[in-house]
Amino acid sequence: MKTRLALVAARPSCEGPWMRSRGNETGVRVRGLGKGERIISRLDIHGVLQPHVVLDRDGTFPLPERWTRISFCKDSPEGADMSATHVDLMVG
Numbered sequence: 001m002k003t004r005l006a007l008v009a010a011r012p013s014c015e016g017p018w019m020r021s022r023g024n025e026t027g028v029r030v031r032g033l034g035k036g037e038r039i040i041s042r043l044d045i046h047g048v049l050q051p052h053v054v055l056d057r058d059g060t061f062p063l064p065e066r067w068t069r070i071s072f073c074k075d076s077p078e079g080a081d082m083s084a085t086h087v088d089l090m091v092g
Contacts, residue, residue: 003029003059003088007039010074011082018044018071027090028061028072034083039075060090 004025009015030039039055045067055061063070072087 002091005054005086006070006072007074007087009086011076011084012074013076015042015074016075017088018069020069022091023073024064024065024091025089026092027063029088029090030055030058030061030085031088032083032085033058034076034081034085036077037083037085038075039087040075042071042073043067044069044074047050059092061079063089 004019006019007014033039033056041053041055043050043053043064045064047068070089074085076082080090
């Protein structure tokens with residue numbers, strides 16, 4: 001399956017860029033989360049920010065059928081052994 005990179009090898013807490021929908025994204029894949037780390041997904045649907053979604057484990061997660069833009073933030077607890085985390089948008 002094809003992907004679009006959203007966060008690449010994010011180690012410390014960081015905020016990724018906003019990415020616009022191309023209309024063919026089907027989900028989000030998270031890889032490489034360490035203990036206590038999490039990804040916070042921020043979704044904008046036609047100018048309205050939706051409640052944040054917390055992704056606290058590796059895996060694939062669905063996206064709404066229609067959205068305008070999305071952004072991901074990595075949250076690592078202080079003193080954690082930060083691992084390189086990747087977030088991809090799955091493209092159908």
